[in-house]
Amino acid sequence: MADLPDWMYPPSPGGWTADDLDLLPAEAPRHIELIDGALVFMMSPQRSFHARVMGNLLYHLASQAPVGVSVELEMTIKLGKRNRPEPDLVAVTAPYDASRTYYLPSEVVLAVEIVSEESAERDRDTKPRKYAEAGIPHFWRVEEDNGAPVVHVFELDVTTGTYVPTAIERAVLRLKVPYPLEIDLSLLTR
Template sequence: MGALMTVDPDFEWPRPPEGGYTSDDLDRLPNLPPHTELIDGSLVFVSAQSNFHTLMLRLLEFELLRQLPDGLDVRREMSVVLGRRNRPEPDLIVIRADAAGGLNKTAYLPDDVVVAVEVVSPDSEERDRESKPRKYAAAGIRHFWRVENDGGRPIVYVYELDPSTGSYIPAGIYHDKLRLQSPFALDIDLTSLGRRPGLG
């Protein structure tokens, strides 16, 4: 039988303000854990990540930096302000280079973002598969990629925004190679996951 957890009787759980937190609060609240997101006015804390998650981000970030055309750049784990009550943090975003901003920039706007990428973790499945893509689409982010772990092998689901419905439509499912022409040319060997980038 596990040990009982005791709580200091004077401890008070943080209570959100009436109406919930706002996107500006993420820059003002003290002692927030790194990578805290704001979803529908509520703070969402990130759990410890797996090797798959970390290595997948490393592979994507390295290849995007290597292959992106001039005028685009990539950011890892930077939040996007979708409105007053929503400031999620995609795992990766491809941004317009002219929106990069200075070293103190803490968030981007939907118009800055060309692609939002989520690598699904067990604790974030519902958010990464359902709520966050809906919010990205509603904000007008044109492209969304979702990466799933299929027994240690990545599968990349690629979506494109249908402007007539304001929702994403599937544009491809990729297992061994992520080979795209839109929104830019890209060719990533997904089977190289776990190998040191650039070493083959």
């Protein structure tokens, strides 16, 4: 077995921190997130469903976003010292900063995860739970059903600090929050 590169070892005895992600060398994989102090690498080949839904959803979310809200692909959210997950899409209220590498929960109005086989447990349980605990008001989980997208919509219940389901859409997604939008879901895989 080959030796691991030095950068794969935590820089301190306490393990990895959210700030350590910005110190990784260029040879590190592009998509790394931090969950409970552990590095998670997204190494599996991306499936066409995931790529198409992510790109088309970005277009629809961004084109309907109000002034002051922007949408980005695969930006991490610094949830605390030992958690910096990377949702597939985020809608944020932060001003543009070309050198930015993460957002804070207070800047995120929506986090979206498109479920992949290798990340299903994180996308369905771990990450939404952490997003809710951090106070992110809206979360969508996109599942695949016979090649078509199904969008599960959740809103934060501030009393319990957990997400509650508000919709499961298979045809047209019409919402008033986090901002008014309408998306024909059949367009997400074209």
